[in-house]
Structure formats: structure tokens, C-alpha cells
Amino acid sequence: MRRVYYTEVEAGQTQLSDEEVAKRVQEGSREHFGILVERYEPRLLRYGRKFIASNEDIEDIVQDIFISCYQNLKGFDAGKKFSPWIYRIAHNAFVNGLRKRKKSPLIFVDFDMLVAHPAYEDPAPREREEAEMKRMIEQGLSELKPNYREVLVLYYLEELSYKEIADIIKVPTGTVGIRLKRAKEALKAVYEKLNLNYGA
Amino acid sequence: MEHNEHHTLKEKILSTINAKGLSMHPKYYFWLRVAAITVVSVAALLISVFIFNFILFSIRLNSHDAFLSFGPRGWGAFLYFFPWELLTLEVVLVGLLLWLLRQFRFGYQSPLLYMLLGLFIITFAAGLMLDRTTGINERFLRDADNRRLPPPFNEFYGHARRVPPPGSGVCTCTIVSINGSTLIVSNPRASSTQLTAILPPNDARATSSNLKVGDTVFIAGERHDETINVFGLRKLFIDDRMK
Numbered sequence: 477m478r479r480v481y482y483t484e485v486e487a488g489q490t491q492l493s494d495e496e497v498a499k500r501v502q503e504g505s506r507e508h509f510g511i512l513v514e515r516y517e518p519r520l521l522r523y524g525r526k527f528i529a530s531n532e533d534i535e536d537i538v539q540d541i542f543i544s545c546y547q548n549l550k551g552f553d554a555g556k557k558f559s560p561w562i563y564r565i566a567h568n569a570f571v572n573g574l575r576k577r578k579k580s581p582l583i584f585v586d587f588d589m590l591v592a593h594p595a596y597e598d599p600a601p602r603e604r605e606e607a608e609m610k611r612m613i614e615q616g617l618s619e620l621k622p623n624y625r626e627v628l629v630l631y632y633l634e635e636l637s638y639k640e641i642a643d644i645i646k647v648p649t650g651t652v653g654i655r656l657k658r659a660k661e662a663l664k665a666v667y668e669k670l671n672l673n674y675g676a
Numbered sequence: 677m678e679h680n681e682h683h684t685l686k687e688k689i690l691s692t693i694n695a696k697g698l699s700m701h702p703k704y705y706f707w708l709r710v711a712a713i714t715v716v717s718v719a720a721l722l723i724s725v726f727i728f729n730f731i732l733f734s735i736r737l738n739s740h741d742a743f744l745s746f747g748p749r750g751w752g753a754f755l756y757f758f759p760w761e762l763l764t765l766e767v768v769l770v771g772l773l774l775w776l777l778r779q780f781r782f783g784y785q786s787p788l789l790y791m792l793l794g795l796f797i798i799t800f801a802a803g804l805m806l807d808r809t810t811g812i813n814e815r816f817l818r819d820a821d822n823r824r825l826p827p828p829f830n831e832f833y834g835h836a837r838r839v840p841p842p843g844s845g846v847c848t849c850t851i852v853s854i855n856g857s858t859l860i861v862s863n864p865r866a867s868s869t870q871l872t873a874i875l876p877p878n879d880a881r882a883t884s885s886n887l888k889v890g891d892t893v894f895i896a897g898e899r900h901d902e903t904i905n906v907f908g909l910r911k912l913f914i915d916d917r918m919k
Contacts, residue, residue, distance in 0.1 A: 502700070506693065513686045535685060542689045547698060551706040590789040646784040 494558035501549055509549075512562075513542055519634060520566050526617055526629040527570050528577065541569045560640040563630065567644050574622055586623060586655070593650030597638040605660075606632060612663050619666040624659035631656055717776040721799070724769045728803025730832065731762050733813040738838050739848060739894040739912055746881050746896055746908025753846065753896055757838060770795050845899035847871070848912065851891045857884055861895065872903045882909040 492500070494515065500508040520541055524534040544565050552561050609632045617625050623645075630641045631652075638656075642649040692698070735741050735758075743754035774791055777783035783791065807813055813836075819825045820833030840846040849861035849871065857875040873895055875882045887893065897906035 509693070510686060510690055513689050517685060539685070539689055539692070543692060543698065546693055547701055548706075550700045550703050590787055592787045592790065642785065643781070646778060648785050648787055651787075 495554050495556075498549060498552055498558050499554040501546075502552070502554065509546055512545070512558075516559075516562055517542075520562075523563070523566060523629055523634060524570055524573075526613065526633065527622060527626050528573055530577070533573060533577075537569050537573045538566075541566045544569070557640070559634075560636065560643050563634070563636070563640075563644045567626070586651075588651050588654050588658070589647050592648065593654040595638065595649040595653060597649075597653065609660070609663075612667060616663055616666040616670065619670075620659065620662050623655065624662055627652060627656045628659050628663065713776055713779050717773060720769050720773040720776065724766060724773060724795075724799040725802040725806060727762055727766045727769065728800050729806040729813065730803075730836070731759055731766070732804055732807045734759050734762070734836055734838060736807070737813075737817070737836055739910065740838075742894045742908065742910040743896060745910070750881075750896060750908050757840070757846070759838070766799075770799065843899060845897040845904045845906075846895065847904075848892065848894050849873075851887060851889050851893060853889060854884055854887060859884065859887070859893075861893065869902065871899075873897065873906050873909075874903060875906050875909065879907075882906045887911060 492511070494512065497508050497511045501512070517538065520538045521534060524537055528534065541562070545562055548565070552558065609628070613628055613632060617628065620628075626645065627641060630636050630644065631638075636644070638649050638652045641652045645652075647655075738757070740754060740757050743750040743757070746753070770792070773795055774783075774788075777791065777795075786794075813833075816825060816829060816833050817836055820830050820836070823830055825833060847861070847863045849863045852860040852862050852870060854860075857877060859873040859875070860870055861873050862870050875884055882897075892912045894910045894912055895904060895906055896908040897904040899905075
């Protein structure tokens with residue numbers, strides 16, 4: 477019975493933006509939360525699988541992310557974009573997941589966070605490289621360090637901007653640029669090492 | 677198959693929310709969280725400033741800054757007598773402050789090294805100003821001597837005078853007599869015993885010129901029984917507020 481009701485809510489509200497849906501939930505419409513789950517579940521599963529580079533426990537972590545998202549939703553400013561906000565929760569959950577899996581403290585402080593880097597984001601390379609990078613990410617990502625995997629996934633698969641990624645992983649915007657550059661170089665090196673053809 | 681799995685996960689999430697009766701945290705919960713982080717940050721900042729102020733005061737009170745003008749052996753003595761435990765506490769507090777500030781956008785948008793250096797410079801400068809311009813340390817020291825400060829300040833200022841270990845060649849002494857390059861001095865805080873301080877010939881770091889009986893001097897040297905072979909000496913003009 478309840479399932480039918482959610483579907484009716486979704487059917488009538490598909491034109492609403494994420495932010496408008498979140499606002500409805502904040503106002504007390506618990507049913508609208510189903511729309512957010514529907515929209516973000518595949519994206520968070522993909523983010524988690526690529527970031528953690530394993531399928532174990534990802535669904536459990538994603539469940540926890542949505543529950544945390546629901547409980548903290550009144551802290552979301554509906555005047556801002558919803559996706560960086562939920563990815564921020566997801567980032568924390570996946571980092572904790574990685575820590576548990578490695579059974580050792582995973583330190584996410586990198587040398588690239590120490591000093592300032594230029595923060596200019598040029599959209600042209602993303603458009604030019606998108607198809608190639610997506611193909612490479614599908615195959616060689618697990619060989620990279622988690623912090624490199626994460627920026628590649630957020631930038632090329634989730635299509636977030638430098639600034640949004642900076643807010644998610646809490647680093648300076650320039651650090652996102654330099655980390656992305658190094659991640660691409662590392663990914664290409666992995667491809668060369670594995671004798672894969674990235675130009676194909 | 678994937679579609680069914682997709683809906684299963686979604687329904688699991690929604691039924692968990694319903695079954696456990698989970699509710700959204702109220703708006704004030706987030707305001708309180710920000711307020712708590714702000715209060716703890718301000719407290720950590722004030723304590724950091726106070727600690728730096730106290731380190732500088734401790735060095736000034738014990739005349740350990742004089743070591744720095746006594747050459748390499750003086751620098752070694754400066755490092756030996758430096759209040760490292762307070763500096764360690766300071767580093768921990770600045771680290772905590774850095775972590776707290778990184779909860780805010782301005783905190784994580786600034787490169788880590790710049791934030792760290794900025795925090796050290798700000799807390800050091802504020803501590804220096806507090807020590808050199810307000811006279812608060814002299815007042816607290818006097819009150820601590822009379823056990824009039826609340827804990828933990830009484831204990832803190834009670835340890836501000838770092839008396840050199842017995843038998844060390846460092847003392848703040850009063851000149852009893854002068855005979856060429858040999859001084860007879862007494863250390864009123866350590867013991868009533870008089871010490872003989874032998875100054876090196878032709879060394880500007882330790883000279884008896886401009887000294888007179890009754891002067892207070894800070895002496896650093898190597899001690900053998902009741903004799904100190906001095907490698908550094910500075911005449912002190914002790915502030916009445918610190919006597």
C-alpha cells in the first residue's frame with residue numbers, strides 16, 4: 477500500500493529539482509525523501525564502488541548515508557545545490573568504510589593540501605577527454621590511491637565542479653585541480669603498465 | 677533484476693526510517709553544533725595565546741633570554757631550560773584549533789601550511805603583546821605568591837620561576853664583592869652559600885666592567901663545587917613588580 481503511495485508522489489513530482497524535493501522533506505513530507513533516494517541511490521552506489529574499489533558493504537554504507545542524510549536534512553540550505561551536500565555525507569561514510577576495511581588509520585592529509593595551487597578550472601579539457609577518461613576509469617581505477625580515485629570519480633563520472641569537489645572533500649579548490657592532474661597522470665601510467673590501450 | 681534490487685534498497689531505507697521512527701534533527705541542533713565549535717575554537721585560541729604569553733613571561737622572568745647572547749654554549753643552555761612541556765601543549769592546542777577551523781569553509785579553503793603558520797604567528801604575536809604591554813603576568817605572579825589566584829592559575833604561576841637544578845652553573849645572584857675578574861656572589865633563592873664566579877679574560881659576554889657590589893647578575897657557566905667558570909654574564913635590572 478505504502479509502496480503505491482510513494483510511486484504516486486514520485487510520478488507527480490518528477491519535475492521538481494533536488495533542492496525543491498529536499499525542501500518538501502524539510503517541511504515534513506517524509507514521502508518525498510523516496511524521490512531523493514531514487515535519484516541518488518545509483519550515483520552513490522557507483523561513487524562508493526569506484527572510491528572503495530570493492531563491492532563489499534557498499535549497499536550497507538549507502539543505506540547509512542541516506543539515513544544520515546534524512547536525519548541531517550534540516551541542516552541543508554535549500555538555496556544551495558543538493559548534490560555536493562549529499563556527496564559530503566557520502567565522502568565521510570566511504571572514508572570511514574575504507575578505514576575499517578584497511579584496519580589502519582587512513583590519513584587523508586596530502587602534501588597537495590599544504591600550499592596554494594592555482595584554482596582555475598577550464599571546462600574544455602573535460603569535454604574533450606570525458607569519453608576517454610570515463611573508459612579509463614572503468615578499467616584502471618582500482619590501481620590508484622583512494623584520494624586520486626575519488627577526484628576522478630567526482631569530476632568525470634559525477635560531473636561536479638572543482639569548487640563542489642573542494643566542498644565535499646574539504647580541501648582548497650586549487651588542491652582539487654592539482655590532485656586531478658596527478659590522478660590523470662597516475663591513471664595513464666597504470667594503463668601503460670598494464671599495456672592497455674587508452675586511446676581506443 | 678537491477679530494477680528490483682534498486683527498489684529493494686530504496687524500500688529498505690524508507691522502511692528503516694519508518695520502523696525506527698527516525699526523525700530529522702531540528703534546525704537548532706545545527707545552530708548549536710556551529711555555536712559549540714565556535715565556542716571551543718575561541719577557547720582554544722585564547723588558551724593558545726595565554727600559553728605563548730606564559731612561555732615568553734617565563735623566559736623573561738628567569739632571564740633565560742640572556743642565554744641567547746652567550747654564544748653556542750648559551751644557546752644549548754637556552755634549549756635545556758626552555759619550557760618544552762608548554763610548547764608541546766601549545767602545539768597540541770594549535771593542532772586542535774586547526775582541526776576545528778577546518779570545519780568551516782574558510783578553514784578548509786586555506787592551504788594547511790598557511791593556516792598552521794598563520795595560527796602560530798597570530799597566537800605568538802598576541803601572546804607577546806599580552807606579556808609585554810599589559811602587566812597581567814606580574815599581577816598574576818604576585819597574586820600567586822599570596823595564593824590568591826583560582827586554580828589552575830595558582831599552580832601555573834607558582835611554577836613560573838624555574839629554579840636551576842642544584843649544582844648547575846646557572847644562577848641569578850647578587851654581587852657580594854669584586855676582585856678583578858673574580859666575583860663573590862650569593863644566591864638568595866637557592867641557598868645562603870656564597871659562590872665564586874671566575875670571569876674569562878677579555879670576553880665581552882662576561883666582563884666585570886660596569887658592575888658594582890649589590891648588583892643582581894645572571895650568570896651561566898660550569899660549576900665545580902663552589903666555583904663557577906663563567907661563560908656568560910648579564911647585569912639585571914629587575915622590575916620591582918617581579919621581585
